[in-house]
Amino acid sequence: MSTLTDQWRQALLAWDIPQEILSQAPTSPWIHPVEIFEVKESEAVTITPSAQKALEALPLGGSILDVGSGGGKATAQLLPTAAHVIGVDHQPEMLEKYQEMAQSREISVETFHGDWPDVAGKVPAADVVVCHHVLYNVQDLAPFLIALNEHARKRVVIEIPEHHPLTSSSGLWKHFWNLDRPTEPSAELALSIARELGFAAEIEHSTIASRSSVAMQKMVEFTRIRLCLSPESDAEIQGILESAPADTIREVATIWWDVA
Numbered sequence: 001m002s003t004l005t006d007q008w009r010q011a012l013l014a015w016d017i018p019q020e021i022l023s024q025a026p027t028s029p030w031i032h033p034v035e036i037f038e039v040k041e042s043e044a045v046t047i048t049p050s051a052q053k054a055l056e057a058l059p060l061g062g063s064i065l066d067v068g069s070g071g072g073k074a075t076a077q078l079l080p081t082a083a084h085v086i087g088v089d090h091q092p093e094m095l096e097k098y099q100e101m102a103q104s105r106e107i108s109v110e111t112f113h114g115d116w117p118d119v120a121g122k123v124p125a126a127d128v129v130v131c132h133h134v135l136y137n138v139q140d141l142a143p144f145l146i147a148l149n150e151h152a153r154k155r156v157v158i159e160i161p162e163h164h165p166l167t168s169s170s171g172l173w174k175h176f177w178n179l180d181r182p183t184e185p186s187a188e189l190a191l192s193i194a195r196e197l198g199f200a201a202e203i204e205h206s207t208i209a210s211r212s213s214v215a216m217q218k219m220v221e222f223t224r225i226r227l228c229l230s231p232e233s234d235a236e237i238q239g240i241l242e243s244a245p246a247d248t249i250r251e252v253a254t255i256w257w258d259v260a
């Protein structure tokens with residue numbers, strides 16, 4: 001393991017929740033709720049800078065592999081240029097939403113359930129591989145990036161927040177548990193690791209719209225689970241969320257490279 005990949009791993013380990021808090025959690029706090037990551041029928045699809053980078057390399061009628069696809073927000077921006085789309089996710093409910101998204105747009109679709117890169121051997125290559133908002137879940141970054149690269153015929157496009165996405169909850173952790181949360185790792189470190197692996201990776205910084213919000217009741221529930229709290233804290237969480245409305249934009253980085 002290189003110094004950089006070790007730095008990435010150590011930075012993610014610093015996000016571990018102390019055992020004395022975790023043991024009080026009624027359910028696992030490490031959730032990705034389907035409601036937040038599905039593509040809603042009514043949702044306008046906007047072409048973000050990351051989508052632009054993918055479209056530059058995507059031939060008309062080409063294919064997309066979306067790793068950590070969720071409900072397909074990254075893929076949806078690339079239709080109808082892409083004619084075949086492949087989703088990989090370790091949550092089956094996300095893949096159901098991904099299939100619905102593609103089928104409702106009459107696009108040919110395949111899905112593969114499992115952890116990337118463990119399932120990579122079963123997954124076909126595609127013209128462009130996209131991977132949005134997944135890297136901060138991945139401690140062992142090198143094999144993950146290598147498998148993305150091996151599955152792209154033309155380009156890999158990654159989008160991640162500039163810093164760990166849970167940084168925005170740091171105030172709540174301080175309030176409820178008097179716990180200081182880290183801010184690292186960063187998109188710049190992921191870029192350095194991609195370059196160290198020999199990929200001609202570039203980075204572009206931009207702001208994009210925040211994810212469309214879910215109802216306040218759901219927001220309170222997700223926040224409570226992530227903070228290892230029980231429903232008795234709901235009123236207090238709601239008060240805090242209402243007093244500090246969420247940001248309407250997110251600072252993200254697009255990291256991309258053409259395959260050799």
Ligand SMILES: C[S@@+](CC[C@H](N)C(=O)[O-])C[C@H]1O[C@@H](n2cnc3c(N)ncnc32)[C@H](O)[C@@H]1O
Nearest residue numbers: 032068069070073089090091115116132133137
């Ligand atoms: C934050 S969501 C992003 C979903 C989607 N890419 C988007 O931008 O809306 C992260 C997704 O990656 C999936 N995921 C995280 N790590 C994964 C891994 N190693 N292999 C497969 N799926 C993974 C989660 O289940 C979740 O659906």
